[in-house]
Amino acid sequence: MQKNNLGNINFCDISSLLSPKQLKSQFPLTYVDQLFIEETQNIIINIIQKKDPRLLIICGPCSIHDVNAAFDYAKKLKSLSLELQDQLYIVMRVYLEKPRTTIGWKGLINDPYIDGSCDIQSGLKIARQLLLQLIKIKLPVATEILNPNVPQYIGDLFSWVAIGARTTESQIHREIASSFQSVIGFKNSTHGDIDHAINAIRAASMSHNYISIDQSGQVCSLHTKGNTNSHIILRGGIQPNYYPENIICCEKKITEIGLPITLMIDCSHGNSNKDYHRQIDVAQSILNQIKLGNHSIIGLMMESYIYPGNQIVDLTHTSSIKMQYGVSITDACIDWDSTERLLRCLHKELKPFLSTRLKRV
Numbered sequence: 001m002q003k004n005n006l007g008n009i010n011f012c013d014i015s016s017l018l019s020p021k022q023l024k025s026q027f028p029l030t031y032v033d034q035l036f037i038e039e040t041q042n043i044i045i046n047i048i049q050k051k052d053p054r055l056l057i058i059c060g061p062c063s064i065h066d067v068n069a070a071f072d073y074a075k076k077l078k079s080l081s082l083e084l085q086d087q088l089y090i091v092m093r094v095y096l097e098k099p100r101t102t103i104g105w106k107g108l109i110n111d112p113y114i115d116g117s118c119d120i121q122s123g124l125k126i127a128r129q130l131l132l133q134l135i136k137i138k139l140p141v142a143t144e145i146l147n148p149n150v151p152q153y154i155g156d157l158f159s160w161v162a163i164g165a166r167t168t169e170s171q172i173h174r175e176i177a178s179s180f181q182s183v184i185g186f187k188n189s190t191h192g193d194i195d196h197a198i199n200a201i202r203a204a205s206m207s208h209n210y211i212s213i214d215q216s217g218q219v220c221s222l223h224t225k226g227n228t229n230s231h232i233i234l235r236g237g238i239q240p241n242y243y244p245e246n247i248i249c250c251e252k253k254i255t256e257i258g259l260p261i262t263l264m265i266d267c268s269h270g271n272s273n274k275d276y277h278r279q280i281d282v283a284q285s286i287l288n289q290i291k292l293g294n295h296s297i298i299g300l301m302m303e304s305y306i307y308p309g310n311q312i313v314d315l316t317h318t319s320s321i322k323m324q325y326g327v328s329i330t331d332a333c334i335d336w337d338s339t340e341r342l343l344r345c346l347h348k349e350l351k352p353f354l355s356t357r358l359k360r361v
């Protein structure tokens with residue numbers, strides 16, 4: 001078989017990208033904004049260490065595909081978060097990379113024009129610019145880290161980070177998690193196994209050496225300190241795992257190993273059986289569990305956008321099809337009005353209970 005001049009018959013094309021340093025010089029983080037991110041990271045560390053009794057809420061679209069709609073959503077979320085901040089600490093889900101079960105659109109960084117052109121260089125620029133805009137309005141942001149080199153470009157901007165169900169068992173993702181100064185949430189596996197997430201927490205807490213790229217884009221060997229601030233995210237699997245019996249079983253397992261008992265519940269994915277309406281039932285169940293004295297649940301994740309549901313995009317025809325504004329193009333989301341009602345309800349109902357959760361230190 002004839003090799004092309006890229007040295008591998010399966011390579012079709014290679015193009016250079018700008019380095020992390022070049023991207024950051026085009027879209028710099030100001031000192032004031034950097035202090036804001038550090039402050040929000042510390043608040044979330046305090047929440048998972050039970051020194052701050054508020055419930056952490058990671059809330060936003062399944063994926064970002066339209067930066068204008070994302071910013072409109074962010075403004076609504078910011079103003080609500082100010083009103084509810086005494087009980088809820090709200091962080092926007094800004095998911096820029098999507099792990100797929102088989103194939104599909106892989107997110108704004110990979111394919112910003114949603115047409116299969118995969119202009120990754122533009123994707124990185126659009127992503128960093130949006131994140132800086134959100135931070136400018138003092139909205140903390142959260143994401144899932146997927147591609148191992150992406151953190152060098154935008155990893156300085158997040159207040160909280162997830163490793164997804166499909167990558168929690170991956171060594172490279174655990175190594176990356178060990179480099180983060182923000183809290184990291186590890187999801188249980190797509191089938192519902194929590195051992196992968198427990199092993200990930202232990203691995204990420206240790207120091208690692210691995211191959212990465214530095215700020216100039218040069219391949220390097222990276223030595224990390226280890227991140228001891230991580231927790232499990234129960235996202236359901238073949239069955240939901242947010243019921244009291246699942247939570248108790250998970251708490252028992254974590255206690256036996258000697259890890260801090262800190263859980264976030266993802267109201268979507270396997271816990272909602274991918275029916276977005278059911279996210280509200282999951283949140284209601286968690287509210288009741290907290291009222292009944294649960295101390296291990298520190299946060300909730302929800303997939304929410306401006307309008308409900310989702311729309312299917314056909315990557316080959318996107319330019320000729322008009323997409324609906326503010327509607328997800330990946331998983332279905334609850335709409336803004338339902339989100340606002342749910343968050344107000346959590347705020348009101350949790351008020352008498354949250355302060356009793358403070359760890360006696």
Ligand SMILES: O=C[C@H](O)[C@H](O)COP(=O)(O)O
Pocket residue numbers: 062098099100101102103104269330331
């Ligand atoms: O959160 C998003 C999706 O659940 C995840 O990316 C998998 O999506 P898929 O099963 O549609 O590929």
Ligand SMILES: C=C(OP(=O)(O)O)C(=O)O
Pocket residue numbers: 062095099144163164165166187235266269
């Ligand atoms: C892909 C996601 O979730 P999970 O890893 O739980 O499937 C997500 O939260 O967007």
